Each structure stands twice: as structure tokens, then as C-alpha cells.
Amino acid sequence: MSQETHSNQFTTLFDNKTLSMLERMRLNPTRRLTNRSRGEHLSGKGGTSTEFSDYRNYVPGDDVRYIDWNIFARLNRPYMKQYQHEEEMHVVLILDASSSMDYEDKFLRCQQLAAAFGVMGLLNFEKVSAYSCNNKGGLPAKLSPCTGRISMKRLFDFLTKIEVGGDSPIEVAVEDVLRSHRGRGIAIVLSDFESFGDLQRPFNMLYSAGLEIFGVQILGSSEMNPEINGDLRLVDSESGQTLDISSAGDLLGLYHEHRALLEAHLAMLCRQRSGRFLTIDSGDLLEHVLFDLFRRKGWVI
Amino acid sequence: MNYWPGFYSLPGAWFLLLLVPLVVFYFLKLKRPHKSVPSLALWSQVINDRRVNSPFQKFKRSILLLLQILLLLFLVLSLMQPYIQSGADRALYLPILIDCSASMAATDPETKKTRLDLAKEQVTELIDNLLPDQRVSLIAVSSTARRLTDFTSNQRILKQALATLTVDDVPSKLEDALRITQALSRTVPLKTVLFYSDGNFPKEVNFDLPFELNYQMLPPAGSNLGITSFNARKNQTGNWDVFIRVENTKTSSNPVTIELKQDGQTVAKEELVLGEGDSQRIEFSINTDSGSDLEAILSPGSYDSLPSDNRAFLKIPSSRSLLVYISPDLASYRYALAEDKNLVLYPEKDDATGPAEYDLIIASSENNLEKQALVKLGVGFVPEDLKKFISLETKLTDVVDWNRSSALLRHVELNDVQITEQPVWAENASVEDLEGLGYEVVVHGQLGPLLLQKRNAGDLEYYFLFNTDRSTMPYRVGFPIMVSNLIQLTLQEAGIAEVQAPATPILPAVEYVPENKYLIKTPDGKQLSAESNKNGLVSGIAALHVGKYLISGEGANSDEISVSLLNPLETSLVSVEEIQFTEVPVTASQDQIDSDKPLWSEFALIAFGLLLVEWWYFQRRPAGVPS
Numbered sequence: 001m002s003q004e005t006h007s008n009q010f011t012t013l014f015d016n017k018t019l020s021m022l023e024r025m026r027l028n029p030t031r032r033l034t035n036r037s038r039g040e041h042l043s044g045k046g047g048t049s050t051e052f053s054d055y056r057n058y059v060p061g062d063d064v065r066y067i068d069w070n071i072f073a074r075l076n077r078p079y080m081k082q083y084q085h086e087e088e089m090h091v092v093l094i095l096d097a098s099s100s101m102d103y104e105d106k107f108l109r110c111q112q113l114a115a116a117f118g119v120m121g122l123l124n125f126e127k128v129s130a131y132s133c134n135n136k137g138g139l140p141a142k143l144s145p146c147t148g149r150i151s152m153k154r155l156f157d158f159l160t161k162i163e164v165g166g167d168s169p170i171e172v173a174v175e176d177v178l179r180s181h182r183g184r185g186i187a188i189v190l191s192d193f194e195s196f197g198d199l200q201r202p203f204n205m206l207y208s209a210g211l212e213i214f215g216v217q218i219l220g221s222s223e224m225n226p227e228i229n230g231d232l233r234l235v236d237s238e239s240g241q242t243l244d245i246s247s248a249g250d251l252l253g254l255y256h257e258h259r260a261l262l263e264a265h266l267a268m269l270c271r272q273r274s275g276r277f278l279t280i281d282s283g284d285l286l287e288h289v290l291f292d293l294f295r296r297k298g299w300v301i
Numbered sequence: 302m303n304y305w306p307g308f309y310s311l312p313g314a315w316f317l318l319l320l321v322p323l324v325v326f327y328f329l330k331l332k333r334p335h336k337s338v339p340s341l342a343l344w345s346q347v348i349n350d351r352r353v354n355s356p357f358q359k360f361k362r363s364i365l366l367l368l369q370i371l372l373l374l375f376l377v378l379s380l381m382q383p384y385i386q387s388g389a390d391r392a393l394y395l396p397i398l399i400d401c402s403a404s405m406a407a408t409d410p411e412t413k414k415t416r417l418d419l420a421k422e423q424v425t426e427l428i429d430n431l432l433p434d435q436r437v438s439l440i441a442v443s444s445t446a447r448r449l450t451d452f453t454s455n456q457r458i459l460k461q462a463l464a465t466l467t468v469d470d471v472p473s474k475l476e477d478a479l480r481i482t483q484a485l486s487r488t489v490p491l492k493t494v495l496f497y498s499d500g501n502f503p504k505e506v507n508f509d510l511p512f513e514l515n516y517q518m519l520p521p522a523g524s525n526l527g528i529t530s531f532n533a534r535k536n537q538t539g540n541w542d543v544f545i546r547v548e549n550t551k552t553s554s555n556p557v558t559i560e561l562k563q564d565g566q567t568v569a570k571e572e573l574v575l576g577e578g579d580s581q582r583i584e585f586s587i588n589t590d591s592g593s594d595l596e597a598i599l600s601p602g603s604y605d606s607l608p609s610d611n612r613a614f615l616k617i618p619s620s621r622s623l624l625v626y627i628s629p630d631l632a633s634y635r636y637a638l639a640e641d642k643n644l645v646l647y648p649e650k651d652d653a654t655g656p657a658e659y660d661l662i663i664a665s666s667e668n669n670l671e672k673q674a675l676v677k678l679g680v681g682f683v684p685e686d687l688k689k690f691i692s693l694e695t696k697l698t699d700v701v702d703w704n705r706s707s708a709l710l711r712h713v714e715l716n717d718v719q720i721t722e723q724p725v726w727a728e729n730a731s732v733e734d735l736e737g738l739g740y741e742v743v744v745h746g747q748l749g750p751l752l753l754q755k756r757n758a759g760d761l762e763y764y765f766l767f768n769t770d771r772s773t774m775p776y777r778v779g780f781p782i783m784v785s786n787l788i789q790l791t792l793q794e795a796g797i798a799e800v801q802a803p804a805t806p807i808l809p810a811v812e813y814v815p816e817n818k819y820l821i822k823t824p825d826g827k828q829l830s831a832e833s834n835k836n837g838l839v840s841g842i843a844a845l846h847v848g849k850y851l852i853s854g855e856g857a858n859s860d861e862i863s864v865s866l867l868n869p870l871e872t873s874l875v876s877v878e879e880i881q882f883t884e885v886p887v888t889a890s891q892d893q894i895d896s897d898k899p900l901w902s903e904f905a906l907i908a909f910g911l912l913l914v915e916w917w918y919f920q921r922r923p924a925g926v927p928s
Contacts, residue, residue, distance in 0.1 A: 100339035194340035233333040
């Protein structure tokens, strides 16, 4: 995708065509975890956002506005029309902005996916909030919950202004986010999940907070298929720690095994909590990821 | 075989010290390139996992170093020039005698390889395995010995000399080669001498071995048929009886054809069937007065190992009368020979002058013996050069003993012959003094020799030191027999009554212009040069191959002399398994001699292989990368 900013483009993260396609898509959570409060669209728009659900007998005290008068005329008995009330769902975007994401196009892809999920949430009148986690111990940068097309510009501005760098591991970042977050819905965690820590705890906390977990592991091409050989000193981008390896070529088999194990472990953690998990290569085309991969996996409809 | 390797150049082990800088440089050079990665989380797990699962972790970590150490080790081992010891003492100087006599050309019916080819193969293998400090000298053995190379370790020179070695159509004579080797042993220390032969030589060798002789006998060849004798004798009718002897080594059911050609025309042909080891003499009769060239050709009906003995050549001389000079005072000799029609006696009654050369001179004084003749008989005087050893006394004496195998005294009985002149040894004189001057005592008297024989530059001389007319000899039956023997000897020397085919390895002496140069063209196309002596004799020319030798020069007129092999021992192809030397016998070794096997090339090859492996390991695509 072109990174050039054109005057007629709504955002630098993707072009208008992609944006218009995203506007017609919506998130498809497995469980419908919503806030108790009724959604804005139910009270304000007057039925355009309500769907008929069932009938029930009228009982005194019911709002007479919901009596189906046509049935009353035919049967001479009042029946109340019941509507499926759509309640508000909170879409929480948690972006890992630590140094480990500053490789190849990892963080760009992270921003693009966050923007895409955000757009889907906003245009479907979900409440969308975003958190960017950089440094361990520090408060994450936050986009306050917002909704509607009007908030799209705010979301894009928030995402494009995130500075990459820091040493915050994803498990600590999730804890930091949950300190300030309130509301049920979906937590979309965008990270490389390469952490020395225990990943089970943040997933448990997200689940306990009533958030369905959408885990997206973003890895660079050099992480998917590293081509290294000989004797090397590997330097950790976050901690600066080093690790000497010899005959690196011999280790690549083991590396792939461990990467597959991590992927399987994360997928299992998400699945156990009725969530979803997907690993993507930052080198893959965005259109392929958004309109093919996520659709096929049932993440979006 | 000792499988523990020896090292020729042990000081090469000092190069192992290079291991120290190798290891030092390896670790100094091991400045690992830094590579920044997003996170070490996965790599840490990978390293921990490998440490747990791989028992050879440390080994794998420095596999390049290990390969380099192995490469250096093998290079140093190669430099140290290792070899597998044969178990025998390693000879630094090794003369190799290679038999190249006629029988070595015998081929195997299956492989068609000659014995010489087999010997060359074995010697080539030895040369290939030569160690740098070993020196080999090649010596060809035939009727004489030729040193092909000096002591050298240069394989190219040795192989070149070996390649030029060919079979000579001559019988083998081991003594010459052993004497050459003995001479070599005075300049270099020799422990062992290798001798490759098919064993076709006389069993007894008159030689004291000063070194160990390792006799490598080559496997026997196939069957062989050959002409072993070819001669002719003039019979009383004036015709020539030609005798050809053919020998066979193994049973053959196919008949053999013998063809006799006279001046290129076939005059006789006969078929024979010979059993194993059979020898048969065939007789033909031919008529010629002016001389002829005869050629006998043997056509074997089945496989024949040796082709060189299938042809033989003989020259029949033109007939003539013998010219005999007899001193007038030796009446008994003239009387004994007067009736022989084939003789012309000089001096004739009416003519005191005779020809310049005679066939036989019987003279009573030394002056008369100065004329040219093939055979000379001095009667009644002591030759001038012997007068200081022998003197004549007038005293009755008789014969004590005589050489009964002497050609002159064949069938002659000398017992009780009374002699009035007695030769007497001078003080301190003995037979050795005469032998020193070339004389041989044929008849011994009581106090001195009575009859002497001397071979003088092709002439045969006999000296009766007493006057036979002053003894009872002329009255004995033995006297005409002795005179007849003398005539037969002269006929043989003149070659006009009996001729034998000339055989290798020397051309028969021929007489041309004195002190002149002559060129001899051999059957294999080589040119030899020779010079005639003061008597005009051209002699001592090597004839190593069967065939015609063309002599050109003044008086020669492109004369042809053909020689044949005609050696029953070579034709028989028999093998002697034990050589009987003067003191010790040497038995043939059937096993090929073990030689030290150099290993440096193998080690160098392994080092090269390691270099390739290291290069591949360094350059290879990383393992585990999905295709």
C-alpha cells in the first residue's frame, strides 16, 4: 500500500477505496458481550436500528406505544410488540507500540489493522477506544471511547501519532489498559506477543473484564523466515540484552518449531476464552488480510 | 605386514604447532556480528532447548574450528609422509635385475602377455611405491648385463628405462649381472637384490653372493616349439647333409611343419608330431658346390609361446681344397697326407713358392710358422717365448699323461711312445707360467710338457716340443689318426666341411681388410660400427636379435650374416626354482615382494575432502529454512 499522503485521501493509513470497503464491514464477535445501557441508535433513531423479536401479552403498566394495533383490531386483544434491543458493544483496541514492533512494517500493519477494526466499530455505532502501550510502568496513551463516523478522524489522528519505542511487554500493557477501561465488548490485541512473561494472566484479565479477545500476532518476514547463519550475537531491541548463537543455520529448525508452538499456545489461550487468534505476516498485502483472511476466518462480515 | 604406519619425515610433526595459532586466530577472529532482533524471547527458548536436547552442543558450536583442526592434522600427516610398513627391512638402495633373455618373450596363451610384460608390471608397482629416500637401479640381464639406470628415486627416469627394455633373443647369463651388482655394492650399501626372471637359466651359478638375492619367479608360459640345432656336414659324395633339431615342451596333437629353403627356394618340407618334451632330429640332403644360404622355418600347428626360435639360418660355403704347408724335413707328415686328393701340399717339388696363406702349416722351425694359416703345428722346437721356461735335452723319455678330450688326440693312444728328446722345466717354471702366455699343456712328459696348444687371434697352434720323427710315434697306429684329426680340425676351422648355424649373442668373426671400419645393420634397424684388427678380423659384435645382419665397408660388399637363437634351454622354457650358488642356494619366491605403501596421497586427499566439506558447511543454505 502506498504510504504517500494525498490531499484527497482521508488518512495516510490506507486509501479511500479501502476505507469505503471497510465502512461496509462489521465485526463479528462470537459472544455478544454488550453494555447494559441501551445503544444510542435505539433511543434516538426511532426504530431504524431496532429489529422485531416477538409478541407477548399486554400487562398493565406496559407502554401502550408498543401495542400492535393491527392485531388488536383483528383479535380485540392487546399484544405487545417486542423488539431486539441492540445494546452498546465496546471495541477496545490495544496496540503494542514497544520497540519490538518497530521492525519492518510491523507497526504500520498494526496501525492499519487497528484503524480498520476501529472504522468497523465506529460505523456500526459501537463504542471504540484505543490504547497504545510503550513503556513499562507508564500509563498507556489512550483514545477515549467514541462512536460514530464523526470520531473516525480522531481515531486516525490518534493512531498516526503513536510513537514506537519502549520496553513494555504485552502482558504488562494489558494490565495497564484494564486499570482504566470500563465496559464489555471486544478487546483487539495487536502485538507480536514475543514476551518473556506469562501470557495467560492478561488473557484471563481481559476475559474477566467481559471482553472477547481478538488476538492478532503481527510478525515481520524476518521473524517468520529468518535467514541467518554462522556465529552471531543477537541483540534484543527492547532490553538490549544479547544472546550468542553459533551455527545459527542449525537452529532455524528449532526456531520454527518454537514459533509454531507459541502460535498454537496463543491460539489455545484465546480459544479457551471464546476468543480468536490469528498470526499475520507484516509483508502480506493489507487487502488480503482484511478482505480475505479476516473474512474467511469469520472475524468480520 | 605391519599395519602401524611409519613416518618417513617425522620432523614434519613440528607443523602441528600450527594448531596453536589456528585456535588462537579462530577465537580472535570470532567477533560475532551483531544482529538486532525484535525480541530474544523465541531465540532464548531455542538455545535452551538445544542445550537440553543436544549432547554434542559444544562440539557443534565449534564445528568449523574442528574441521580446520582436522584439515591441519591431515595436512601435517601428509607432510610427515606416512607409509604402511611391509614388515621387511626397508632397503635404501635396491638394485632390480630384470631378465630379458629370449625366454622372457614367451607369452601366456590366455593373456598374451610376455614374461617381460609381467616383470615390468611388478617392477612398476614397486617404483610407484618408492619412498623418497629409496634409490633403485635397474639392470637388464641377458647374455650380458646392462645397467639401465643409476640409483635414483626419480620415478619418471625409472619408468622410462623400464619402458625401453625389450627382450633380446639370447640365452641368459646371471653371473655378469651379479658381478655388476657386486661392483655397485662397493659404492653403496646393498642388503637385498631383487631378481625378476622366469627361471630359464643354468641352475648352477659360479658366484659367491655377498648380498641377499630375492628371486621373484614369474609364472610359466604356454607351450613352445623351436629349432634348437641347425648344422650341415659335407658327406663323401660331395653333397651336404643338413641336420635340424626340433624340440617341443608340451603335448600337441597338431603336426609341425619344417620347411628348408635354399637360396629362398623351398627344397624340402616335412611334417612331424612331437609329444611333450620330445626332441627330434631331421636330416635333409642338398647339393651345392658354390655355396648356399639355408633357412629352416618351423610352422607350429598349435599355440607357440616363443616365435624367435622358429627360424634358423645357415650358410653353406663353396667347396675348395685345403692348402697345406709341410716342412720338407718332416717326411712322416708329408707321407701320411700325400694320398689325400682334397689337399694341395706345399712346397711342391718344382715350385718352392707357395700361396700367401695356407690352411695348415706343419713346420719344424718357428720361421715357417710365421706364414698365415688357420691351423699351425710346430714340431721339434720350443717356441721363442717359452725358452726361458723349457729347455730340450737329448734323453729318452715317454708320455706320462695327456688330455684325451683334445680334438688333435682323439682316438690316439700315447702310452709307451718312446721319445729321444726330453723337454725339461727350467728352475721355478711351471704350468702357470705357460698358461699366463696363453698356452695349454696337452701332453705331459716326465720332466716337462710335450705338446702345447694355443689359440692365437683366430689361429689354432699346436707345438710338439720334441721331434716326432725322433720318437716311435710315426710307427704307431695313432700317428695317421692324429694327422687325420689335424686335417679335420683344419676343415672345421676353414668351415668347408662342417658348418653350424651362427647363434646369438655374438656374430661369428669375419675377416676383411685390416684396421678398417665397418658398419653393421641389425635386424631391428640399428647401426653398429666395428673395426677390424690388424689381422683383418671383425669380431665381438653383439647379435641380440634373430635375423640378418648386413655388414658394409671395404671388402665387405654388403655381406649378410644371419643368426638364430638355437638354444635348447631357452626353447624348453624350463624354470629353475632354486639357484645353486657356490655356497648357498636361493629359492624362488612365489609371492610378490611386499613394499612399503606410501599414504601421503591418501591423507592429502582426505585433507582436500575436508576443505570441500568446510567450504560447503560455510557456504550452505541455512538448515531449517522452509523451501
